Amino acid sequence: MAGAALLPLALVTPAWGQTAAASAPETPGTLCAAAGTLHGSHGEQAQVSLCADSGSPRLNITAPAVCQGAAAKVQYVCRTEGTWEVHRAGKSLGTGSLPGSRLYAGPGAYEISATVRVRSVPAGVDLTGKVRATVPLTAPLTKATHVVTADNPVLRRNATTTVTYTIRRDSDQGDGNARLGMIGEEKSGVQIRSADRRCVNPLVGRYPANTRLAHALDCTVTELQPGHPEKIKVRVTVGAKCSTVVSKLGYWVPQGQSMYTGAMLEGPKLTCR
Structure with a gap:
């Protein structure tokens, strides 16, 4: 079974002359980045993203996927499971099972890697591989109460x-x-x-x-x-x-x-x- 082909996270450059608006307080949200595509031997594939919550005391990590099987007309629903590891500034912040969470450590580039198994409903896709992505989180660290x-x-x-x-x-x-x-x-x-x-x-x-x-x-x-x-x-x-x-x-x-x-x-x- 082939490993995941890693997809880079695209960066958008602002247009010349554009005035940056004053930043408003960030509301909680979820950031996702393309993490890799798993390929099977019969043409099936799963495009996996890695997602992290922003703006809460905990960092929640998920790995949604979009499946495509050999039967092109079948609409598949994907289930993902596996394990994750997070690094920030070269330091490991923890590991766990998908989906999972840990305490939010503040703004920065979170390097998330995961070993995932993706299965479809109806059956037809069952792929396993490693994916990774970098998710930039900007929410300030919440002051402890x-x-x-x-x-x-x-x-x-x-x-x-x-x-x-x-x-x-x-x-x-x-x-x-x-x-x-x-x-x-x-x-x-x-x-x-x-x-x-x-x-x-x-x-x-x-x-x-x-x-x-x-x-x-x-x-x-x-x-x-x-x-x-x-x-x-x-x-x-x-x-x-x-x-x-x-x-x-x-x-x-x-x-x-x-x-x-x-x-x-x-x-x-x-x-x-």
């Missing part, structure tokens, strides 16, 4: 470490509610506890099971205000096997009765040695 820090980011083997997480809301957007979750490596034996009544180890299993995950902890705060951070003290016990502990903060930004508001924020990662 919330911040999470930890005062003791290093855990020790065969020891219990006390860590204080500080949650701040630095914006008038949102309200006083937020939920901080922490989780260690499941089979490491790490235990995360807190005497704070706002925190609980997650309950798992069907009712009336009362099993709780010792390696995870959820804490809910309700009095978070600009100028009034919340602090949560936890105790992390590590045995002979080291474990990292990652955290994330979930919060809601009320916008009338809109359903999908707020965000998830990556918190500090505790390392172990």
